[in-house]
Every structure is written in C-alpha cells, then in structure tokens.
Amino acid sequence: MQARYADGRAAVFADVEISLTPDKLFIRHGERTIDWDYADLARSDDNNGYVVLRQKRKPDTGERLMFGNWYDDELKAVAPHLMKPLAQGVEGRLTVGALVTLAWSLAGAFLIGIPYAAGPMARAMPEKYRTQIADISWTQVNNFTAQCDDADEATQILNDVAYRIMERSSVPERDEIWITIADAGFPNAFALPDNSIIVTDELIGMAEQPDELVGVLAHEIAHIEHNHIMKNVIRQIGAGIFFDVVFGGAGAGQAIAIASVNLAGLRYSRGDESDADSRGMDYLDAAGISTAGIATMFDRFEAYAEEEGAGDIPTILSSHPASRQRAIAARARAREGLAPSMTEREWRIVQQACGGADTLDQEETPQAAPR
C-alpha cells in the first residue's frame, strides 16, 4: 500500500510502503522499517479525502503518515477506533452534556440564585455603597430634570401627607424618605436608593385629584420599605456579570450593569410592582385615603401609554401587571365617603409647583377621587 511519510525533522513527505497487519502498522521507508502500535495512533485529518496519522505521544515529534481514504476499509478492519468520530476530533456526548450542565448551572446561580438572595444582600449592603449608587442615580436625574425654585411649600405638603400615611403604617424609613418635585418633560415618579422620591411636575399636572397623586406616592414608598430598589440593582449586576463572563465579550453585561445603576435600570419585577401596589394601598387604607384615586391614575397611565407608545411610559408602569388589572384591583378596595388627602388650598399649591397649575381652573374644588 502506498503512503507518504514525514519524519518531523524536515518539511518533506517521502513516498513509503505501508502494511496494515492485525498487530501493527509497518512503514517501509527506504532501508528502514518503522512500526506503530494502533493504540498509540490518532488522526489529524478531518475527512478531507486523506487519512493523516500521528502518534499520540508528547511532545508531538511531527511524524506523520498520510494515505488516501481508499484504504479506509483496511484501516477499519485493524484499528476501528481510528474510524470513530471521536478520533476525528468530534467531541463526545459526555462533553456536550457537561457543558450544558455547567452553562445552565451558572445561569441558575446568577439569574435565579442572585435574585433569590437579592433581599438579604440588599439588607447587608453597606450604607456607603447605597449612597454611592444613589449619587449616580441623582446625576442621571439632574441630566433630564430641572430644580423647581417655587416648589418649597408644595414639597413640604407632599412630605407631610406622605409622613402621615407612613406613620399610620409604621414604615421604618419614614424619617429618611424625602419627596422632591422636579421639572421634567414627562409624567413620572420614582424612588432612588437613598430613599428619595422624585415626582415630576408633569405627573402632578396629570392628576386631577390629590388622592391620585398620593396613591402614586404610596406606591413608591412601598418600593422603599421593601427595598425593591437595591434588590433590583443587585439582580441586574448579577445578570451583567453572568452575560460578561459567559458570553466572553465586553458588551452586553456592561450595558446591563450600567443600566442597573441608572434610571433606565429602575424597572422592577412584576412581583415587586404587585407588592408595591398592594402595600401602597395598605398605607392608603390605614390613613383613610380612598384607593379610587390610584385606580383613576392607573386609567390615566394606560391612556397615556397608548397615546405615547411603550417607550415613554412612566417608570411606575414600566413593568407588569397591566394597568387595567391594577385599576380594577385598586377600585375593588376603594371605600366611599372618605375625605380628600389634601385640602383645597394644599392641592392648589401642589398643582402650582414648577408653574404647573397655570391652566387650572382656580375655582375647581377637589372631590374625593372618583371610583
């Protein structure tokens, strides 16, 4: 049988005669005869029409034997292991199975384990780090909002109302929470890691009754009480690290990580939103404020989202459940005959914050929120 043999010492192939005996492969190279054990052989080709054999020993000396695949049958008869896919570099099922297990275990650890542990981790996070994340969030807030110079009294009124409802429900953070009114071009309200709550003037303008706005505040306070903000940051950092390490690039994970400490990342899970809805309504109930206000606000958000498109919906709406269901749930809990959460005068002052009440009818009298 004709073949070509390279001795690994020079870049040449020599024509040789080979014989495939049951015990060994013999190579007759001029006067020399070289014998190779089949068990020591591996293939270096990839079905390119030629079989290239080498010895498995290390270091690889570069000795090679090459012959056409028309000797496949003879080779298979004496060394069947060299004809198996594994010998040609195709990995076994065990390898693939191990990789699948490893990958999904990592995914489980980062994408399920870390979110599961996010609560304790958030509680254990040193105050310094929380402040640092809050600073980043504030930098973001300042990029797209302006301070309102005429909102001191309105801010105090909102904080007083918020304190009142927190006191009734014994919210532990009630002395740390501070509400700020910001001038922005969109309606929104969100809580920051330092227990601040930002309410935009457009959101105030969207509400027609004080209970609608107070319902939103109660929802944001619940996010703070249940530490949703920091839990969300930890969840997103876990996902970011996972995507960075597993996918091996420096793109997707970092985008998530950066988002996690930005406002864009302040989007809660569905569970957190439901939790904040429910707890927020507890506050309202305890404080004697009708939940019909927040129900009406959910209706307004839904109409706004339909009008503006999904990209511009308020953060409070950024996650499920759908507004309609939330409105129904809030309306179901609403009690009749309760007094508005603010006096007429207080509500008018709040509406005038950031010059937002210019177009309002000064004679309008606030009513209990519609059911």
Next chain:
Amino acid sequence: MTAEAAPGQSFAHSGKFFNVLGLALKNAGLTLITLTMYRFWARTSMRRRLWSRTWVMGDPLEYTGRAGELFRGFLISLPCFFLPAIFVFYIAPVALEAVWAGWLTFGFYVFSVPLVAAARYWMRRYQLSRTRWRGIKLGLAGSAWSFAAASWGWWVLQLLSLGWYTPAARINRARMMWENTRFGDQPFHFETPPGESPQRRMWWPFAFGWIGTAIGFFASYLSAGILAAVLTTSGMIDAAPNSSIVSAGVFLLGTALTVISYFIAFAPYRAAAMNRIAAQIVLDGARFKLRAKTLSLLFYQSLGWIFLIFSLGLLSPVAGFLQVRYVLNRLELIDTPRFAEIGQSVLADSDAGESLGDAFDLDMGVGVI
C-alpha cells in the same frame, strides 16, 4: 467516503460551502444550548475543518489545537481580565468616589487598546503553534507587549492624521507579525523590493476610500433627511406625533447608508492592502503573490456580512471561510523554498490558549489562515 482532490497549485482551499455551513449550523445550535460555552469546541472543529482543506504544494495543513486548551485559556482570562473588568464596571461605581470610578473606567479603556493588540498577538501565536504542514510546526516569536506598544503608537498616529496613517500602520503591523512568524526553524521575512514604497499602490485606493466615505457620510444623511421630508410632506407619515420616530429613522437610515458607503468605498483599498502585504512576505527566498480583485473581494465580503448579520453572528465562521477560501485560491508561491532544509520548530508552545482573544472576540471562530 469521497476523496477530495488535493489541488496541484501552490495554495488552494477545497472547502465546500454546504460542508462548512453544516458544521457551522451544528456548532451554532450547540453554542446556543450551552449558552455559548461550546464556542471553544466550535472554534476547534471549524479550524480543523478549514485547515485540513487548505492545501499547500498538494499537502494539507493540520490544526492540532484542542478545545480544552481554549477553555483553559478562558479560565485563565477570568482572573486576569474579567475580575478587573468586573471591579471597574460593577464594583468601582458603587465603592469608589464617582471621580475615581470615572478615571478608572477611562484608564481601563485606554489600557484596552494595547491589550487588544497584545491579545491578537497571543492568539496568532497560539494558532500558529497549533498549525503544522508536513509535520512541521509554525510559530510566532517576539513579544506581544512590544507589538502592543508599537500598535498603540501607530493607532495614535492614525487618530492624529485623521486616518491617513492607516496604510503605513497596516504595513507596519504586518511587518512586525510576519518577521516574527516561523515555519519550523525558518523565519519569514517582510521585504520591500529595492526602490519601492512598502505601501505601493495602497495610497490611491485609500484616498478613494477616505474621500468616498466622507462624501457617502453627507450623502447618506442628506438622502435619509430628504426621504423623511418627502414622506412627511406627502402625508404618508404624520410627523407631528411621530417626530422622535422620524428623527430616529433618519439617524438609523443615515448611519446604515454611511456604513455601506464606507464598506464599498474602501473595497479597493482592502484588496490593494492584501495584495501588497502578500507581495512582501518571503520564505527562504520564495515570494508570495496574491491576486485579490476589488469586485470579487467585495462580493465575498458582502456575502460574509449578510451571513454574519442575519445569523446574529452565529454563522460568522461561514463569513470567515468565504474570505479564507477566496484568498487561498488566489495566492501563489513564486519560486520554491528548500523545504528539505527546513527543520522542526524550536519555539515553545503557547500554553495559555487564546485567553484574551476570546474575551475580545477577535477572530470570529476562524483563525489566522
């Protein structure tokens, strides 16, 4: 089993499109279900496939790399690269003052420029050390950090010259790579024929690409703007409630057209640079000659990009294969080196796999050939 003919010309690639596509699809599927952890095995099998169908003087190349080596390199890069990266991008913004965290991020990006160049060098070293022809190993000598430092300097010059230093930088990089490349104990040389510029026939194509891209940039955004204006004035789009969508559309269309015009305008330069680099590579007195043509290269590269984009990168090896086959089937060796006098390589093997090359995703699963 069907024997694939070993081509008689000095270089040839006998890879069949559907054969490579089949392997790429299998690899893509396994890469997906293993959340990309299979990528080291995918790269290895694809290289083995492409190398074994690369024929030089009638004998095939051989890829001896193992997926386990690449995986080990990835594990090595975890503490060397990913832990610092995780600190910079995840921990520092929380644990450090904003100013310090910002400087750290800036420093990380500045350091990444030479690091990418070094990673490219290490990757090439690994791949060459796992490539054999007639049993003789290739290799890459020299220091990756020297290459990284030099690359960084050339990159700065490219920036300062608004890109006009690019042809010189490209030749400089090729020179440094090839002068350190070994076939066995025989070094490659990068020699410019006496009296010729190393960038001969590269400057006019480059100027064409630069000016063409500049014109394309303005023309692209202008066309996108005019299209938007026509659509809004004709009432096909109601601009008032959709102003942000229209602006985003103009931006995206303008950017897409700019990228396409860049790709087309620089096609003559890409062909000229490949031909010029090949012409200066010498092995034991034998020179290389590449006959890349603008239109045919543009066709294969465009086809590759279509695969790349529509498969979201999963079929990038197919794009790599198309280009590799294109080059090898147009590459010639003028004169013949004294192969009988070329002995085995004495360079040490690279043990760290491709480490950072994987982190930076430098070769899209194909390799250096």
